Amino acid sequence: MASFLTLERLSKRFGEQRVLEQVSLEVGxxxxxxxxxxxxxxxxxxxxxxxGFEEPDEGRLTVDGSDVTALPPNRRNFGMVFQHYALFPxxxxxxxxxxxxxxxxxxRREAVPRIAExxxxxDLAGFEARRVHQISGGQQQRVAxxxxxxxxxxxxxxxxxxxxxxxxxxxxxxxxxxEALERVSMTALWVTHEQEExxxxxxxxxxxxxxxxxxxxxxxxxxxxxxSRFVAGFVGRAGWLAGQLAPGGELLAGDDRFVGHAxxxxxxxxxxxxxxxxxxxxxxxxxxxxxxxDGSADSLAGEVRxxxxxxxxxxxxxxxxxxxxxxxxxxxxxxxxxxRVAVALRPDGSPPRLFRREEPE
Numbered sequence: 001m002a003s004f005l006t007l008e009r010l011s012k013r014f015g016e017q018r019v020l021e022q023v024s025l026e027v028g029x030x031x032x033x034x035x036x037x038x039x040x041x042x043x044x045x046x047x048x049x050x051x052g053f054e055e056p057d058e059g060r061l062t063v064d065g066s067d068v069t070a071l072p073p074n075r076r077n078f079g080m081v082f083q084h085y086a087l088f089p090x091x092x093x094x095x096x097x098x099x100x101x102x103x104x105x106x107x108r109r110e111a112v113p114r115i116a117e118x119x120x121x122x123d124l125a126g127f128e129a130r131r132v133h134q135i136s137g138g139q140q141q142r143v144a145x146x147x148x149x150x151x152x153x154x155x156x157x158x159x160x161x162x163x164x165x166x167x168x169x170x171x172x173x174x175x176x177x178x179e180a181l182e183r184v185s186m187t188a189l190w191v192t193h194e195q196e197e198x199x200x201x202x203x204x205x206x207x208x209x210x211x212x213x214x215x216x217x218x219x220x221x222x223x224x225x226x227x228s229r230f231v232a233g234f235v236g237r238a239g240w241l242a243g244q245l246a247p248g249g250e251l252l253a254g255d256d257r258f259v260g261h262a263x264x265x266x267x268x269x270x271x272x273x274x275x276x277x278x279x280x281x282x283x284x285x286x287x288x289x290x291x292x293x294d295g296s297a298d299s300l301a302g303e304v305r306x307x308x309x310x311x312x313x314x315x316x317x318x319x320x321x322x323x324x325x326x327x328x329x330x331x332x333x334x335x336x337x338x339x340r341v342a343v344a345l346r347p348d349g350s351p352p353r354l355f356r357r358e359e360p361e
Contacts, residue, residue: 077154081148241300
């Protein structure tokens with residue numbers, strides 16, 4: 001995919017506080033890139049740098065090969081969708097969508113079909129005469145998107161666009177927004193702190209941590225191949241099991257002194273490791289299964305502490321005899337709370353991912 005937007009070593013400080021440090025990434029034509037991270041990670045500041053509302057202390061920003069680092073926001077031709085919609089309640093839906101077209105030199109005759117086209121893109125055709133208070137929150141968010149699309153921006157920026165919606169409406173609206181962006185092949189940057197939202201809408205996800213780019217890649221790569229403990233813990237559900245790196249790259253976990261308390265599992269090292277190094281193994285719930293505690297050598301014995309029904313699967317929290325607690329995704333009737341079980345790897349699951357054990361300070 002050809003690069004459309006390029007960020008080169010962008011840094012930003014406010015006084016003595018470092019907010020962004022040497023962030024570099026590329027966004028392809030028509031790609032939806034999600035900026036994901038916890039509060040204070042720098043994602044909104046990065047979006048404001050791209051929009052031109054803030055100036056970087058270092059680095060540069062190019063669009064289609066042209067340096068736009070010093071351009072003011074009104075000369076960048078970017079669209080913006082805000083967290084709080086910023087719709088005018090005294091104007092109709094059509095007037096809201098057309099707001100700002102006049103400032104771009106678009107006359108009324110040309111504006112009317114543009115407004116209609118933008119509303120059709122977000123599945124709100126014929127809503128021009130409605131008042132803002134007459135439509136739902138999800139429809140209001142799509143009106144905000146239509147307003148951003150009407151001028152024909154070359155890049156769209158969305159800042160936490162779904163945070164004000166309830167969960168059911170949020171899921172439906174994000175699907176509608178994603179479909180609208182795909183229909184026009186719009187290049188977009190979408191900011192969120194919700195991992196589920198990031199994975200649902202992003203072609204790729206840029207995970208930020210303390211002002212730095214922790215990892216950039218497709219959702220499945222961040223989930224299955226995290227490059228750091230932070231990424232592993234922030235993305236999805238994670239269980240950790242202490243052990244050491246065995247010969248052949250396997251994980252040796254547990255204690256050989258007790259039957260059923262030690263296993264050797266195939267594993268993947270997330271960083272350079274040597275045989276015998278103490279490690280912490282990342283284990284995803286769907287890579288584990290519950291088995292008979294008396295019938296499997298390649299399992300760790302334990303007891304189910306709790307179970308939680310989650311629709312298609314049930315999550316079991318298992319306290320192992322070796323001291324760790326793991327979350328296991330299995331069938332609804334696989335076990336009950338208080339039952340003795342053992343935990344084994346699924347043959348088709350992702351192998352444990354090994355990180356050097358962090359010694360307590």
